[in-house]
Amino acid sequence: MRLEEQAAKEEILNIEENGMNFKLGVVKLPSFYTDFEGQQKGKSDFRSTTRDVKNLLVKLKEQKVDGVILDLRNNGGGSLQEAIQLTGLFIKDGPIVQVKKFRKYC
Numbered sequence: 001m002r003l004e005e006q007a008a009k010e011e012i013l014n015i016e017e018n019g020m021n022f023k024l025g026v027v028k029l030p031s032f033y034t035d036f037e038g039q040q041k042g043k044s045d046f047r048s049t050t051r052d053v054k055n056l057l058v059k060l061k062e063q064k065v066d067g068v069i070l071d072l073r074n075n076g077g078g079s080l081q082e083a084i085q086l087t088g089l090f091i092k093d094g095p096i097v098q099v100k101k102f103r104k105y106c
Contacts, residue, residue: 006031006078008049010056012065025060025068027053032078032086049082054089 013024029049038046053070060068070090077083080097087096 006033007047008052008056010060012060012063022066023064025056025063025065026071027056027060027068028071029053029075029086031076032080032082034079034082048085049079050085050089053086057089 008027008029011026011028013026015022015024032049034048035043035046039048057068084096
């Protein structure tokens with residue numbers, strides 16, 4: 001799958017609830033991706049989930065949305081490092097990923 005096909009995209013939803021109007025930004029994220037080749041070559045503008053979502057959040061803020069929904073439905077995974085870095089845009093500190101071993105019982 002090409003990077004453009006899995007790249008983050010945004011849209012704005014206008015919702016009316018109990019007589020109030022809300023403008024919500026939706027960031028659709030079908031996978032966690034990075035341009036490994038561009039990163040290895042030291043390009044300063046290589047594409048990645050975190051960079052793209054950060055730019056989309058700035059764009060949505062400029063459009064004065066009331067809130068943002070991060071749509072991870074149908075997200076097939078991808079770069080664990082990008083998933084962790086993306087989380088840093090929303091959560092300042094604390095555990096992001098936990099790995100547990102499961103014992104196999106017979």
